[in-house]
Amino acid sequence: MKAFLGMGLLGSNFVKAMLQKGEAVQVWNRTAARAKAMEIFGAKAFENSYDAVQGADVIHVTLKDDATVDEVLATASKGFKPGAVIIDHTTTSVLGAVKRTADWKSRGFTYLHAPVFMGPPNALDSTGFMLVSGEQSVIEKHTPALAAMTGKLLNFGAEEGKAAGLKLSGNLFLLSLTAGLADSLALAKVHGISSSDLLTLFNNWNPGVGVPARLKKITEGNFNEPSWELNMARKDAGLMMDAASQASTTLTVIPAIATVMDQWIAKGHGSDDWSVIAKDSL
Incomplete structure (x- = not known):
């Protein structure tokens, strides 16, 4: 019983x-x-x-x-x-x-x-x-x-205790994912794009599929063969923040990420893969 x-x-x-x-x-x-x-x-x-x-x-x-x-x-x-x-x-x-x-x-x-x-x-x-x-x-x-x-x-x-730690790590990712989606929705709204159009994008282009490969790349420390250079990712982050600022819209996640990007660019990693920003977490 x-x-x-x-x-x-x-x-x-x-x-x-x-x-x-x-x-x-x-x-x-x-x-x-x-x-x-x-x-x-x-x-x-x-x-x-x-x-x-x-x-x-x-x-x-x-x-x-x-x-x-x-x-x-x-x-x-x-x-x-x-x-x-x-x-x-x-x-x-x-x-x-x-x-x-x-x-x-x-x-x-x-x-x-x-x-x-x-x-x-x-x-x-x-x-x-x-x-x-x-x-x-x-x-x-x-x-x-x-x-x-x-x-x-x-x-x-x-x-x-490892199961407890993994549960918290997984939940952290879920919280970050939702915050990222909130920023995506806010930026889409700035550009007059509906949430249904954003859903159509993610239904066809599913970035979640790439999570295991991205995590593998980070854990292997393979940052010198970029698929997206940090400098270019930072440029895009700037475009996002500029568009939001012009519309008096607040983004939650991207400004914090941009700050970390700037730190790594200042250390000479601008030409590395953008995921180098996670290097200190290893």
């Missing part, structure tokens, strides 16, 4: 998927009504977290942050079955994940951090990506169940 603590959009859909597969699941949420709402799908809801985990071999957690996870688990632990396994899907800090792994192990319980790149529809359909790292015997034991919850389970080895 499983318990699930945290009935937000992600957690509730994870539970619905488990129930559809015939599993017995006990649920809890700080706002009790959210847990109660899961009973129509076959879950058993509890008002107290320590009651929700009674008899559970595996306790899944999808909460807000490190502090919330620590608080909820501390309370719920009064009802933990000896040797229970805690699987935490919350996006947390690396240090938090490492500390919880050690702390719960010292108390006779297994804690495995398994953050996800999954939205609520993915949780319901068992698609998307789940990340794990840490003690490989633990991961091997729980791989079948975790793999059934997601489209692909990615095991990043024995280093505790």
Whole structure:
């Protein structure tokens, strides 16, 4: 039997998927009504977290942050079955994940951090990506169940906390991507171009396809064979900022990138590939 603590959009859909597969699941949420709402799908809801985990071999957690996870688990632990396994899907800090792994192990319980790149529809359909790292015997034991919850389970080895770090790195890229799209939309508007036209461009020319190749180029340090010279990229950034300024429009990402470009040009890298601006991140 499983318990699930945290009935937000992600957690509730994870539970619905488990129930559809015939599993017995006990649920809890700080706002009790959210847990109660899961009973129509076959879950058993509890008002107290320590009651929700009674008899559970595996306790899944999808909460807000490190502090919330620590608080909820501390309370719920009064009802933990000896040797229970805690699987935490919350996006947390690396240090938090490492500390919880050690702390719960010292108390006779297994804690495995398994953050996800999954939205609520993915949780319901068992698609998307789940990340794990840490003690490989633990991961091997729980791989079948975790793999059934997601489209692909990615095991990043024995280093505790690596999955947490990769989740944060991935989320950083998503935040940067959205900010970049906001700048693209703003610049398109300056030029009288509709968002639908911009979507047509990206539907046909998909720059996302080139992300792995670009990352490979950066990590290999291959900057002296440019596909787009830094000087030329900086010239284009200037055109973007000039157009935005003339229309009294604020760009969020490009001015910051232009500042970094200027620093690298000043160091003599103007003829290198523009991705040289990422060199110090290696």
